[in-house]
Amino acid sequence: MSQAPAQYKKQDGIISLSDQGARAVLWKPNSGALHAVTIPVTDITNLQQTPVTAPKASIRISAQETHTFTLTSAAARDNQQAITGTLRKWIEASKSVQGGGAPVPTAPPAENGNGQSASMVMAQTASSATATARAEDDSFDDAKLLRDAELQRSLLSSNPALRHRFEQALGDKPDSITINQFNSQFWSTRLHNLRSHAAERAQGAGTYNVLSVVKPQEIDGGVKLNITKEQIQLIFAQHPLVKRVYNENVPPLKESEFWSRFFFSRLLKKLKGMKITDSDNVDPKLDKYLNLDDDPDFARQLDASAVPRFIDVEGNEQNHSQRLGNRADWTMQPNSYDKVPILRTLNRMSEKMMEYVPPSDGDRHGPAGMDEDTYKELQLRDLQRADDDNRVVLKIKDQGQLFAASQGLHTSSSAATYAKRTPAQVLSAVQRNFGGISGSNGGDGLDLQAAIGVVDDDSSSDEESASNKKIRIGSRSSRVAATLQINKAIRKRHLHNDDYLLSQNAASSEQAAQLGLSQSVFDTLTMTHNTTVEFLHYFWTVYFSGDPDRAIEIGKLVETLDKSLDRIKAVADSAEAERTAKVEKLVKDNETYTQRTGRRRKFDANSVTGGAKVVNNIASPLIRAIGSAKEQFEKALREQMGHSIA
Amino acid sequence: MNAIDGTDRHVKADDTPPPSLLAIVLDTNPHAWAHLSNTLPLSSAVANLLVFINAHLASGNANEVAVIASHSHKASWLYPTPKSATPSSSSHNGTSNSSTNPPAPPENPNKYRPFALVESAILSNLSHLLTSTTEAHLASTPTTLIGGALSLALSYIAKSTLLHSPLDTSLEATALSALADSETTHAVRIPLTSRILIISVSGDLANQYIPVMNSIFAAQRKRIPIDILKLAGDTVLLQQASDATGGVYMKPERPEGILQYLMMGFLPDVTARRSFVMPSAGGVDFRAACFCHRKVVDVGYVCSVCLSIFCEPTLPDNTCLTCGSYLSLRTAQTPQPALLPRKKKKKKRVAGGTDSTTPGGTPVGSGTPMHG
Structure with a gap:
């Protein structure tokens, strides 16, 4: 196996891994000053190595005692990796073989007396449980998910909306980006989707209680039984008794006859856990099996030692509740089959089904029962009187004290405007102004009508105020302006509310009509928006990847963003063309109307909505986003050019 | 009845x-x-x-x-x-x-x-x-x-x-249900x-x-x-x-x-x-003010424990100023965008390398790594 020169207790020697017989770590000294060291792999409780960044490459193996080996060769780092790698595998293997033996060793706390251990960073051998967990995690690893083309295809086929977007983006992608680059970019922003899809695919449907699913139907007096091959197999698997009955009876009986008899027999009722009544069909052939146990070898599954005490029904015998004053419990007794057969049957069915499911809780090879932590977790803690409070205390420091540098007059955003007046001036001004209304308190109180300044019947007051160039409070013009602003805001909110409704009903045609766009233009706009957002995603991921190898990609993506702008413009143009056509048609209609009737109809081209203006209005956030992306790119590019030249 | x-x-x-x-x-x-x-x-x-x-x-x-x-x-x-x-x-x-x-x-x-x-x-x-x-x-x-x-x-x-x-408040039962x-x-x-x-x-x-x-x-x-x-x-x-x-x-x-x-x-x-369309302002400025300088920020940093907002990622001791929990914002920073391709520099380096090795031939070529 692998060998490497290594120091042990400051003595030069050779460390090697032996695979003959029992696996072990061997260290032989070059000189005879020390004895050779042999550590059997099964004894190893902990394995640590120095991190890659540390100057020395050493390995620490904890068994009965702790041994530290420092690798001394030129390729010390590689040797260290190789040795720990192999060792870790061996340890995991031996752990899983040990199975139900000693409890999983907990990692001993790192001793600080060693001097060297300060630089030692934990790289502990994973206990087998965490190792499997890690293996599971690995299947959801980002890089692996990105490489899995099959998974991506299956996600696309299961998600039409995503597929649509993928194809759209693929069609719109610039030629300069290869399919591979495109793929990796597309999926790198959707890793979470891939991950959940992978998890979804990893799960299969389990077995089900087949007897309750198969239901014979009575049609035209005859009985029709729909049963598939898989269901028959499942019945045999779940109910060995049925298999036996089938084997012993089918040669005389026909297969279909057997099944139709079976599904009306008392035997079925018993297997389903239903109560058998006298009115049930009597079937001499099948009824003789009634007293047989469905599953003679079922008992083997009950591993008494593995049942934790607190879910063990047998335990109820010992904890006699009647003695404590409770009524006898008749559901949870171990041998009352005939009383509540359905409970037992359902329990047994669940148990059988669970057999096919890989255990999710804990390690199959772990110690029997459960480990200490699980046991503690399952204890009914809230019923205990003096339970430790296991909440994490969050210590919040007083923030005001932390950041005592509160804002003064000069740090504020309005400092410049406020600085024109001294506090004294401010105070006197405000007090003087307010004294104007509070001082008149003496007589009849405040004359509100005069104070608010609304003089409704005097239209000339506005003209006066306009000539005075100082807008009076409450003047008609300011009130009209306020009304306009509020109306505008209300209209905006109205449109937004429709947005919300539409997102639920997904009737975009109404929205398009409201905006004065045709459905096709609106759809194109939606699509353009989607792809552009997609490209913006790519741009920022690549931009912030900090990977010089992808620098060329960024340049290309910026070109793509430029093209997106062109695409938006194209949509705007087509919308404008549409609007022009609409206006022309209306004008023509008006002309014919005038010719026909000799009267002229009023027509205002501005009342026709739609066109480039609407499109640009909708796309304005998008255009702004592209602009800011390009701006930032160009700024950073200039800076870096400057650096590289200097 | x-x-x-x-x-x-x-x-x-x-x-x-x-x-x-x-x-x-x-x-x-x-x-x-x-x-x-x-x-x-x-x-x-x-x-x-x-x-x-x-x-x-x-x-x-x-x-x-x-x-x-x-x-x-x-x-x-x-x-x-x-x-x-x-x-x-x-x-x-x-x-x-x-x-x-x-x-x-x-x-x-x-x-x-x-x-x-x-x-x-x-x-x-x-x-x-x-x-x-x-x-x-x-x-x-x-x-x-x-x-x-x-x-x-x-x-x-x-x-x-x-x-x-x-x-409402006088009854104890309602106080409980409240x-x-x-x-x-x-x-x-x-x-x-x-x-x-x-x-x-x-x-x-x-x-x-x-x-x-x-x-x-x-x-x-x-x-x-x-x-x-x-x-x-x-x-x-x-x-x-x-x-x-x-x-x-x-x-x-x-x-x-x-x-x-x-x-x-x-x-x-x-x-x-309820029966009216009330006037609306249209766009709303949703920006928040940071807790450290009371500045209105476009992009801020948020403590994951107490949701305090900060305008800059450098906090003293990497702790949240409000609740004192550990808060390292280093990873939250966006890297400096790199807009100039690195390739140019690479080319130069490669070009420089070939220049030095080709005229000298093998003996010089074997000599350069030793200098390096």
Whole structure:
């Protein structure tokens, strides 16, 4: 196996891994000053190595005692990796073989007396449980998910909306980006989707209680039984008794006859856990099996030692509740089959089904029962009187004290405007102004009508105020302006509310009509928006990847963003063309109307909505986003050019 | 059964809209009002506000109002006048005579008495507040204590809600069920619909980010909309307040038309708003203020334990400034974008290497690694 020169207790020697017989770590000294060291792999409780960044490459193996080996060769780092790698595998293997033996060793706390251990960073051998967990995690690893083309295809086929977007983006992608680059970019922003899809695919449907699913139907007096091959197999698997009955009876009986008899027999009722009544069909052939146990070898599954005490029904015998004053419990007794057969049957069915499911809780090879932590977790803690409070205390420091540098007059955003007046001036001004209304308190109180300044019947007051160039409070013009602003805001909110409704009903045609766009233009706009957002995603991921190898990609993506702008413009143009056509048609209609009737109809081209203006209005956030992306790119590019030249 | 007992047991349900409580937080920051004195002086604003309050009181018999001044150094009640003034303050204010015993409202036969009561209380309390403000108060801060005023408003609303349904809390059983499920008992209460209107003129509210945010969340939970009339100053925090609580946000282009804004935008109470399309501000600035420098940040860093927000990734000792838990933000930093391809440099290096090796041939080639 692998060998490497290594120091042990400051003595030069050779460390090697032996695979003959029992696996072990061997260290032989070059000189005879020390004895050779042999550590059997099964004894190893902990394995640590120095991190890659540390100057020395050493390995620490904890068994009965702790041994530290420092690798001394030129390729010390590689040797260290190789040795720990192999060792870790061996340890995991031996752990899983040990199975139900000693409890999983907990990692001993790192001793600080060693001097060297300060630089030692934990790289502990994973206990087998965490190792499997890690293996599971690995299947959801980002890089692996990105490489899995099959998974991506299956996600696309299961998600039409995503597929649509993928194809759209693929069609719109610039030629300069290869399919591979495109793929990796597309999926790198959707890793979470891939991950959940992978998890979804990893799960299969389990077995089900087949007897309750198969239901014979009575049609035209005859009985029709729909049963598939898989269901028959499942019945045999779940109910060995049925298999036996089938084997012993089918040669005389026909297969279909057997099944139709079976599904009306008392035997079925018993297997389903239903109560058998006298009115049930009597079937001499099948009824003789009634007293047989469905599953003679079922008992083997009950591993008494593995049942934790607190879910063990047998335990109820010992904890006699009647003695404590409770009524006898008749559901949870171990041998009352005939009383509540359905409970037992359902329990047994669940148990059988669970057999096919890989255990999710804990390690199959772990110690029997459960480990200490699980046991503690399952204890009914809230019923205990003096339970430790296991909440994490969050210590919040007083923030005001932390950041005592509160804002003064000069740090504020309005400092410049406020600085024109001294506090004294401010105070006197405000007090003087307010004294104007509070001082008149003496007589009849405040004359509100005069104070608010609304003089409704005097239209000339506005003209006066306009000539005075100082807008009076409450003047008609300011009130009209306020009304306009509020109306505008209300209209905006109205449109937004429709947005919300539409997102639920997904009737975009109404929205398009409201905006004065045709459905096709609106759809194109939606699509353009989607792809552009997609490209913006790519741009920022690549931009912030900090990977010089992808620098060329960024340049290309910026070109793509430029093209997106062109695409938006194209949509705007087509919308404008549409609007022009609409206006022309209306004008023509008006002309014919005038010719026909000799009267002229009023027509205002501005009342026709739609066109480039609407499109640009909708796309304005998008255009702004592209602009800011390009701006930032160009700024950073200039800076870096400057650096590289200097 | 009906044939025997012929009486009509139809109980007439009370279908009048529930009473509405309007809590107004008036930002009385003197700096800002002095700055605004040319367009909208404080006196006019208050007069307009009084008209608005009268309109609110007139639109429902049981409607109530509460007015709180958010001043530069304290938040103080304008209406209702706090009942029990502490002895020290009463003796202190003995000369002014206004705070201890609010003067009886002037008898004016042309004025509805409840209006006159509110008016005189607000005016006298506000003038008292302004006279008690000193220059030192103003010099110390440019902004207003909106957080405290909001808390006052919320606690007043909570108290009034309780007062409107005294039966609920008296029973112990309901107290228990209230513990279990506060939402259902809330629905059972005789509803008092409340809302808060903040008339704000100050900016720089980011340094009260935390208390204001807490108030916002409390209001959100109690379904109290916070309306904002922003006459001046930057908008960040309050816009979020109205958005989160479903209130109305208004930044008037023409503050002179304040009465129109108040009447059109803010008069409908919560019950009426269900049938209305209320004006909206459109885009909302959702940025938060960082906890370390009270700056409004675009991209910030968040402690995973206590959710404190920081504006820069370098924290002292890699611990969260608020809760002290370990927080290393090194990995959260985005790498510097590399926009120049590395290939150029590589080429140069490769070219340099070939240059040195080819002319020398093998002996020189074997010699170079030794130098290197």
